[in-house]
Amino acid sequence: MKPLAERMRPTDLDHYVGQKHLVGEGAILRKAIASGNVPSMIFWGPPGVGKTTLAQIMSHQLKRVFYTLSAVHSGVKDVREMIKKAESNRFFDQKMPILFIDEIHRFSKSQQDSLLGAVEKGTVTLVGATTENPSFEVISALLSRCQVYVLKHLEENDLLELLDQAISEDEYLKAKNIELKETDALIRFSGGDARKLLNILEIVVHSFSKDEKIIIENKNVVNILQDNILMYDKGGEQHYDMISAFIKSVRGSDPNAAVYYLARMLEGGEDVKFIARRLIILASEDIGLANPNALLLAQSTFDSVNIIGLPEARIILSQCTIYLATSPKSNASYMAINKAQQLVKQTGNLPVPLQIRNAPTQLMKSLNYGKNYKYSHDFSGNFVQQEFMPEKISKNKLYEPGNNPSENKIKERLKKWWNNWYKY
Numbered sequence: 481m482k483p484l485a486e487r488m489r490p491t492d493l494d495h496y497v498g499q500k501h502l503v504g505e506g507a508i509l510r511k512a513i514a515s516g517n518v519p520s521m522i523f524w525g526p527p528g529v530g531k532t533t534l535a536q537i538m539s540h541q542l543k544r545v546f547y548t549l550s551a552v553h554s555g556v557k558d559v560r561e562m563i564k565k566a567e568s569n570r571f572f573d574q575k576m577p578i579l580f581i582d583e584i585h586r587f588s589k590s591q592q593d594s595l596l597g598a599v600e601k602g603t604v605t606l607v608g609a610t611t612e613n614p615s616f617e618v619i620s621a622l623l624s625r626c627q628v629y630v631l632k633h634l635e636e637n638d639l640l641e642l643l644d645q646a647i648s649e650d651e652y653l654k655a656k657n658i659e660l661k662e663t664d665a666l667i668r669f670s671g672g673d674a675r676k677l678l679n680i681l682e683i684v685v686h687s688f689s690k691d692e693k694i695i696i697e698n699k700n701v702v703n704i705l706q707d708n709i710l711m712y713d714k715g716g717e718q719h720y721d722m723i724s725a726f727i728k729s730v731r732g733s734d735p736n737a738a739v740y741y742l743a744r745m746l747e748g749g750e751d752v753k754f755i756a757r758r759l760i761i762l763a764s765e766d767i768g769l770a771n772p773n774a775l776l777l778a779q780s781t782f783d784s785v786n787i788i789g790l791p792e793a794r795i796i797l798s799q800c801t802i803y804l805a806t807s808p809k810s811n812a813s814y815m816a817i818n819k820a821q822q823l824v825k826q827t828g829n830l831p832v833p834l835q836i837r838n839a840p841t842q843l844m845k846s847l848n849y850g851k852n853y854k855y856s857h858d859f860s861g862n863f864v865q866q867e868f869m870p871e872k873i874s875k876n877k878l879y880e881p882g883n884n885p886s887e888n889k890i891k892e893r894l895k896k897w898w899n900n901w902y903k904y
Contacts, residue, residue: 481652484682485675488646489533491540497645497674498530498638499631509534509629513541520599520606522584522614522623525631528673531609534631535580538607545577547604556594563598576605584608585617592619599625612754633672639663642674646681656685658694665701671720680705722748723758726801730759731766735805742794742801752793756782759800770810770884777803810882819878830870863897877902 481487490496493503493510502509512518518538523531539546547562566577579598581587598604599622606626610617614628634642643660647653666684670677680701687704688694722745729737745755756778763778781800785793839850854864867874881887881894881904895904 483679484646484650484653485678487650487652488642488678489536491537493537493541495645496530496533496537497641498634499534501632502629503534513538516542518542518605519627520604520625521627521629522608522610522618523629523631524610524612524614526633526672527611528670528675528677529631529634530674531631532580532582535578535607535609539578539580542575542578544575544605546580547577548580548582550582556591559591559594563594563603566598566604576602579604579606581606581608583610585610585612585614589619592622596621596625612751616753616757634674636667639667639670639672639674639677642677643681646678653682653685656694658685658696660696662696662698662701665698665705666696669701669705722750723755726755727758727762730762730801730805731809733805733809735802738801738805739798742797746790746794746797752785752790752797753782755797756785756800759797759804762804765814766809766811767804767807768810768813768882769890770808770812770882770886772886774804774807808884808886810884810887812880812882812887816879823873823876823878827870827873830872832870833867835866836868865898865901875901877904 493513496503501507503513504510509518523534525531536546538544545566547566549558549562562579566579579595581595584592595606599606608614608618608626614623618626640663643663643666647658647660666677666680669680681696684696684701684704685694687700722741726738726741726745729741742755746752760775760778760782763774767774777800781796784796788796834848835851835853837849839845845851854866856862856864858864869876881891891904894902898904
């Protein structure tokens, strides 16, 4: 018998749970499917939110042949053979097939290159699925030929709906006497992954004897699944818990805990590029100008692990992790951009002061664009006070230097330059 998650896989949008922003009434993807005119696309979202199911529904509703490749197991040869097969269907006037590639982020550049011609010519409609940001993982030439749709985490109501559907509609489960008394543990263990949720439900149901009434409560779910609590699942809740613990340990300047969680992720098979990207963000968000070299090392780490790969990449990741954990910390740059964006949202498109506007034409000059601008290098110390902010928000200080040796020096410079203006 197929697993419950496979048995419950819907074949039409009316039974598809979640992603209302894409497939709800009047939503963009539902309208595209209804029109029969779907572009090549990338589905980007966490595991178990319906990427594969959505691709299969498209194929079913559009009555198109559905080809599938796994980026983990397929090479350039497999891609070319699949495209050749799709081309041969043209002779039989068949509709353009859908080529679904799971985990497309794992395809190398050459593998992705091999798809370009077929997508460009319309030999196939490509549907790629990825849990990673396609801006980083999909080559620009292929990305420009695809529409990217972001699939969101399933909400609790979605997960409860899936449980109710399974118990009331699955041929095997509806024959059982099941009382779904509590659901917190089921949802927590699933980590928001619909496939995992349904498979956990089936495991719990199977743990009861044949004719026994099945009362599902948090405590029996925990007891049945307790052997799996410590497993690292890079596609589920543990993935997010582990990276959160890693980030907080680095931010909290604990190199021991940081390296421990790094090891947990590596042993669990986490993508080293994912870890390296997080280190780049950390270097800017939590260290910033307290130690500008942190960002340089983090970027170098990403480049290095991308070239070298495991097992040696673990050494580079360890070095960078320890460096960032033991570095002085500042979130001043992070807070500054947050404040700036909030100010923009509050004040809208304020006019740029005339004196610092670009004046490439005589007309603009006649309108006083650039008039009275003071060229900093014409003044002592290459500095002169003048207004750069829009008049309405003049003297609005957004950057507050952190209290660390590096930014204390920055603060002294700003005091010297701007103290009677921004009050540093």
